[in-house]
Amino acid sequence: MTDAAIIDIQNLRTQFGRAVVHDNLNLQVRQGEILSIVGGSGSGKTVLLRQMLGLEVPKRGTIKILGEDIHSRQAKHIQYLRKRSGMLFQHGALYSALSVFDNVAQPMRELRTLPEALIHDMVYLKLQMADIGFEHARKMPSDLSGGMIKRIALARALALDPELLFLDEPTAGLDPDRSDSFVKLILSLHKQLSLTVVMVTHDLDSLFALSTRIAVLADKKVLTVGTPQEVVKVEHPFIERFFLGGRGNRAMEVLEQPDQGPVPDHPQQHKEN
Amino acid sequence: MPRFRPPTITLSDQHHAAAVLGGAWLVCTMTEEDVMPRLSAGLQQTAAHADLHWDLSQITALDTIGAQMLWRAWDKRRPRHLVLRPEHEGLFARLEQVSALPIPRAPKPRLTRVMLLGRVMLSFFEHLYDFVGLLGQLALDLLRFARHPLRGPWKEISSNIYRTGFQALGITALVGALIGVVLSYLSSNQLRNFGGDVYLVNILGMGIIRELGPMLAAILVAGRSGSAITAQLGVMRVTEELDAMTVMGIPQGYRLIMPKVVALAIAMPLLVIWTDAMALLGGMLAAQAQLDMSPAFFLNKLPEAVALSNYWLGLGKGVVFGILIALVACQFGLRIQPNTESLGQGTTSSVVISITVVILADAVFAVIFSNIGY
Numbered sequence: 181m182t183d184a185a186i187i188d189i190q191n192l193r194t195q196f197g198r199a200v201v202h203d204n205l206n207l208q209v210r211q212g213e214i215l216s217i218v219g220g221s222g223s224g225k226t227v228l229l230r231q232m233l234g235l236e237v238p239k240r241g242t243i244k245i246l247g248e249d250i251h252s253r254q255a256k257h258i259q260y261l262r263k264r265s266g267m268l269f270q271h272g273a274l275y276s277a278l279s280v281f282d283n284v285a286q287p288m289r290e291l292r293t294l295p296e297a298l299i300h301d302m303v304y305l306k307l308q309m310a311d312i313g314f315e316h317a318r319k320m321p322s323d324l325s326g327g328m329i330k331r332i333a334l335a336r337a338l339a340l341d342p343e344l345l346f347l348d349e350p351t352a353g354l355d356p357d358r359s360d361s362f363v364k365l366i367l368s369l370h371k372q373l374s375l376t377v378v379m380v381t382h383d384l385d386s387l388f389a390l391s392t393r394i395a396v397l398a399d400k401k402v403l404t405v406g407t408p409q410e411v412v413k414v415e416h417p418f419i420e421r422f423f424l425g426g427r428g429n430r431a432m433e434v435l436e437q438p439d440q441g442p443v444p445d446h447p448q449q450h451k452e453n
Numbered sequence: 454m455p456r457f458r459p460p461t462i463t464l465s466d467q468h469h470a471a472a473v474l475g476g477a478w479l480v481c482t483m484t485e486e487d488v489m490p491r492l493s494a495g496l497q498q499t500a501a502h503a504d505l506h507w508d509l510s511q512i513t514a515l516d517t518i519g520a521q522m523l524w525r526a527w528d529k530r531r532p533r534h535l536v537l538r539p540e541h542e543g544l545f546a547r548l549e550q551v552s553a554l555p556i557p558r559a560p561k562p563r564l565t566r567v568m569l570l571g572r573v574m575l576s577f578f579e580h581l582y583d584f585v586g587l588l589g590q591l592a593l594d595l596l597r598f599a600r601h602p603l604r605g606p607w608k609e610i611s612s613n614i615y616r617t618g619f620q621a622l623g624i625t626a627l628v629g630a631l632i633g634v635v636l637s638y639l640s641s642n643q644l645r646n647f648g649g650d651v652y653l654v655n656i657l658g659m660g661i662i663r664e665l666g667p668m669l670a671a672i673l674v675a676g677r678s679g680s681a682i683t684a685q686l687g688v689m690r691v692t693e694e695l696d697a698m699t700v701m702g703i704p705q706g707y708r709l710i711m712p713k714v715v716a717l718a719i720a721m722p723l724l725v726i727w728t729d730a731m732a733l734l735g736g737m738l739a740a741q742a743q744l745d746m747s748p749a750f751f752l753n754k755l756p757e758a759v760a761l762s763n764y765w766l767g768l769g770k771g772v773v774f775g776i777l778i779a780l781v782a783c784q785f786g787l788r789i790q791p792n793t794e795s796l797g798q799g800t801t802s803s804v805v806i807s808i809t810v811v812i813l814a815d816a817v818f819a820v821i822f823s824n825i826g827y
Contacts, residue, residue: 276792293489341516
């Protein structure tokens, strides 16, 4: 079961006007892994993520999630899939008109069958999972810092215990300490809830700390997919620039000393644009 | 696609009272039709047994919602006899940990009616205070503009005139012409009773040029451009563009507010003339259909019936209404908080208040100029 492809992308082509972003892109996400998608700015990482979520329609090609083509008109289980997957948007995308509590409760209330008392307990459970003090539950999103918003957005994404979690730049804009605890949080949740995680990131530290496999997007396709150790050995100018620069070398120390745990020694905040 | 068996509860009485749970206790299986009520009832019934042995080893999949359901049925503590799969151990450990944490109760802010009234009054005065500030800033900006007219925000002014003036031509023409037709039909029927058909020109001329033209144009512009200005400023607040302007040293009043006020002060009187013309045209055509009054006669009679000062009054109203609409819209736009609800509220109140203010100003005009133009 662990090797089965939960997401299967075949011959994907994405085009905006005359600019081709992806051409003949193939990618498989296996059950239970943490797959990171990396690539230069404008290489279409976020677009690919949005296509997996069904927010954007590719020009050609298919994206199958749990064996079903989500962009086909005959797709019957889109609603089911939406409930089984969670997404953490880059800036949180919390509903600004709702309090923290209501934001996390929203997906559960939307099912219309769960009793309110159960939802109440669940919200506090999810807040605790995302490491948020209960005193923040009644605050509005505009009163919170960026890092808090991200963790609450994660709590909301986890509200329905998804099998599949999408993360868009989960550590961008967090301070190093928060970044580390976010990485730890995702690792522990991944272990506990047997999640499959698809993540887009620029942050090399969290990339190496989290990923089971890395997919490198370049030249409009997936250049290579493999474990971090495999990927850095591939000879390609982009990979060399991306991973083997000063930052990359520092971040990669975590790969060479596996017993030091998942958290890198040189936490640094990277936000590349 | 559902790949899981629904959750089940079976009671057995072999050696001791035992509840055997099976199936997938997942949110997707539990929220399917009818499962939830059956499950809650089953759990409640089962939990009522004292000293029950719980066997959870048959459960194929369990998520936090499923675990929470059980936890609630157990009254938020571990039952004495519990058989668990090792992989589910962590879930209940976490639940135990969370239920130990105190949940702070938010103090409900209780306001008495008097306090609510006070708050409304205070917010009214706050608005007034801000509005005076806005006016003062506008005066300073206008002074600065007058001193260095060449370095003024001409592009902003012209684009605002285009958007609030030119693009409103269609709607004002349509509404103006239709109101002219309606007014003409209504009054011609009444006038015919007295045999005073010729006075139709007086009624239409005075009514439209002095009152209806400026009013119609103002209400349409308040709905169209007032809301747009408020929403634009509000979104700029949400996206921190206003802050970016401040940081770069670009004065908001000079580059955002003054151009809008100036543009509306120029565009509104022009729109008033346009609306007047269209309404009179509509009225004239309806008069021909209803009273056989020829357009030539209508046009000849018009200057006699309406004194020129009425035109100037209408234009003056246009300028004042334009300035008021722009100021109210900017005032509400700048007060919007960075969230979606505030944006909606601000836009609504901006339109409502600007229309109200325009009507108030119109009443003031009527009182002040009561002996002019008759």
